[in-house]
Amino acid sequence: MAAAPSLRPCKADAPRYLPIAEHGLIGDLRTSALVGTNGTIDWYCPVRFDAPSVFAAILDADRGGSFELAADVPARTKQFYFPDTNILITRFFADDGVGEVQDFMPVVDDSREADRHRLIRRVLCVRGSLPFVARIAPRFDYGRASHTVRAQEGHTVFESPGLSLALTSSVTVETDGQDAIATFKLAEGEAAVFALDRIGGTVQPRTCPLTEAEDLFDATVRYWRRWISQSRYRGRWREMVHRSALTLKLLTYAPTGAIVAAPTASLPEQVGGERNWDYRYVWIRDAAFCIYALLRLGFTQEAEAFVRFLSENVHLRKGPSGPLQIMYGIDGRSELPEQELRHLEGHLGSAPVRIGNAAVNQLQLDIYGALVDSLYLYDKWGQPLASEHWDTLCGLVDWVCENWDQPDMSVWETRAGPQRFLYSQLMCWVAIERAMRIARRRGLPADMPRWSHARDTIYRRIMERGWSPKRRAFVQREGEHVLDASVLMMPLAKFISPTDPKWLSTLDALGEELVSDSLVYRYDPRVSPDGLRGEEGTFSICSFWYVEALSRAGRVDDARLAFEKMLTYANHVGLYAEEIGRTGEQLGNFPQAFTHLALISAAFNLDKALG
Structure with a gap:
């Protein structure tokens, strides 16, 4: 459309x-x-x-x-x-x-x-x-x-x-x-x-x-x-998929291969509110998901450039927030001090205007799953990983095996203190499982018994403590009953069957509580405080995850309707910000890589389901 x-x-x-x-x-x-x-x-x-x-x-x-x-x-x-x-x-x-x-x-x-x-x-x-x-x-x-x-x-x-x-x-x-x-x-x-x-x-x-x-x-x-013209996509939504691909390419920094989360700073997630952040940096998670989307389309050079960025600019470290930072400068620098520009009033009076990002030193365990999954796909669809890259990856996976059960800030970068988030544990499982796949397929050396034990332990922990019998759904974090749209990644990451009864029940619960006419809220800040004042709009990447989850669950007609509705929320040239407000307005930094890569993935999988 x-x-x-x-x-x-x-x-x-x-x-x-x-x-x-x-x-x-x-x-x-x-x-x-x-x-x-x-x-x-x-x-x-x-x-x-x-x-x-x-x-x-x-x-x-x-x-x-x-x-x-x-x-x-x-x-x-x-x-x-x-x-x-x-x-x-x-x-x-x-x-x-x-x-x-x-x-x-x-x-x-x-x-x-x-x-x-x-x-x-x-x-x-x-x-x-x-x-x-x-x-x-x-x-x-x-x-x-x-x-x-x-x-x-x-x-x-x-x-x-x-x-x-x-x-x-x-x-x-x-x-x-x-x-x-x-x-x-x-x-x-x-x-x-x-x-x-x-x-x-x-x-x-x-x-x-x-x-x-x-x-x-x-x-x-x-x-x-x-x-x-190098794109391999020939599906039903070629115009929107190719616009999203062209947008992702615009967000690449050619001298280093970095991919920024968005090209803007401090555009508000709520007009008049304080949720204003600088996204002009390389989030390991966002960039890794971008590589997944571009590889699906056949763009291997961008994946090669990002792997080169990692090897040349990202140096592993020791510390409480793990061997990787969650984000880096486009030149690989690690210091991104956050400051407020008090002389600027902000878009429509949305202050403070911030540059830099204080979330840089947060512990977010999910980044390891996103990164290893992208390297797994690069090894499969692009070029085989070099030996030094495999050695580095093994070090990361060993660290994940030791630290997967730590409380962290997780994918949404909350500023309300660390918790044991299901999504973080899920993506730790992904990191280990994808590394094991690479090792088996390539015959590479790996501590398979240790990795296998950690992977299975995470699986059992999620199934036991991440499931709420009260809600009949997988929930945001251990010991709570709060729903979170990030669990939509469970079937997408192949952690659980998309037709598993527990998953179908979760999908129904998310639809009842977090979905509004195909638009998906990531969580409800009123029942899950995130350390910030105010509300926010629906999160567009979650809306496309929802489409993909529906299509994988066999609810193809529902998935197509939700996808077509989401396309109507694009702007006049096919671009999306991070969020969509109550009256359909775009909110947050613009355009947002996360949203466009999720659109590409949803279109691919929905095309496949429709036959």
């Missing part, structure tokens, strides 16, 4: 904040930008995903900075992706003409030109004539750093202490205080170009003529189409 295009008024009575869902994403495999349906770039961190922003109006309409580019007359807008690419088009419909802005970042090789980090905005008039206005208003270092602006040999240069940007344009640009502005009119068939480059060192300002912009547009189209 294709998402409906966005069609909304432009400029007149425009709100201070566009809804999160009213954006598309562009990127160059190093960083990305959000472009609103009004033609404004209101999130952009030059150079790399986790760099300080220069456009962050989505977090503060007054102090965040933006790059506005729109028709200078009342107009309606429609936004869509150029087919099978990550080039975004925002079209303006006015009384006297139709124009469009084509936004993209050229994908370049590892040469010095990659350091330019060019963002191109091509403006075309396709019918009649249309006036346009542009305002380029960078606010460096999340709006904390001052900058100067000056005209220099046909360029407009914005300089701050830590970063300089050069704007080149085929139309006249004038400075206006700290900003730059341009007004121009295009007749049918005419075009204009704006290019914003990071400069400094060996990268000097460079013009971007119309012909060069057109050549870069064509080259970028070829890159994305060549990449998506």
Whole structure:
């Protein structure tokens, strides 16, 4: 089911904040930008995903900075992706003409030109004539750093202490205080170009003529189409699956092979609430699940790159939170200090705005299962694991055998203290079981008696203490009767038969308590306090897990209806944030890798069930 295009008024009575869902994403495999349906770039961190922003109006309409580019007359807008690419088009419909802005970042090789980090905005008039206005208003270092602006040999240069940007344009640009502005009119068939480059060192300002912009547009189209053509998916929901794959690719950091959980920071899980986090890092869990989804589609190079990221950047350690951190910087760094940006008001007043992430040192045992499962699939569908990787994996599994029954924070990163979560024990079982599969298939050395004993002990513990006779369901943690959507992974991970009576009873209980018209809450904070105030929306990855669990249980008609309903909650270009609010709005960081990888998995399994 294709998402409906966005069609909304432009400029007149425009709100201070566009809804999160009213954006598309562009990127160059190093960083990305959000472009609103009004033609404004209101999130952009030059150079790399986790760099300080220069456009962050989505977090503060007054102090965040933006790059506005729109028709200078009342107009309606429609936004869509150029087919099978990550080039975004925002079209303006006015009384006297139709124009469009084509936004993209050229994908370049590892040469010095990659350091330019060019963002191109091509403006075309396709019918009649249309006036346009542009305002380029960078606010460096999340709006904390001052900058100067000056005209220099046909360029407009914005300089701050830590970063300089050069704007080149085929139309006249004038400075206006700290900003730059341009007004121009295009007749049918005419075009204009704006290019914003990071400069400094060996990268000097460079013009971007119309012909060069057109050549870069064509080259970028070829890159994305060549990449998506490798997909093996031929099922019923090809358009949505391929959009999700293209989105996951946008979230990869090419220099290291890292995959970020989302390209944004501090977009709220509840408008006006405090559940605002920075997701521009590599979560071992999220990245491992991404590898699973991309491998299913046939993209083995991304899996190879992520394994290389692990081997080159992630070093095992000793300590109470285990040999692995739950997340790392995109360059492998381990320190991600969390801080609040009190000068920013937050999206729709949702404070505090946070960068960095204090959850980095939490113990989350489930990451070992996600990682080993992805390595098992890589070994099976990609390349056989190297001997040094196997030695490292064995060390991780040995540690899991010793520590699987520790209380931890688990998959949802609660801040209410460690508990013995069923999901964490389940994924420890997965870590050991998948390692045993690799060892048996490849004939690799392993302490099989020890691993087998630990695996079976975990299984019996979950079946005995994770089952609530009172609820007739598997529950969130030992000694409680609280439901949690993370248990949907039990049949998906092949821990329990999807038609086991205990599982079917659990599925019914989840449907009654946590499911709302196909949308699934991860848990109820009122009965399972997580250390934070406020409520949250339904968790979209759980909604797709629910679809997959239904299809595996043989409830194929229910699964298809739930899946089709979930597709209607995508935004106009097929993107999902982390959560969906009570009135259908997208909430949380956007777009969210977790959601898109779960969509791919659900589509695959539902296609298989439907035959």
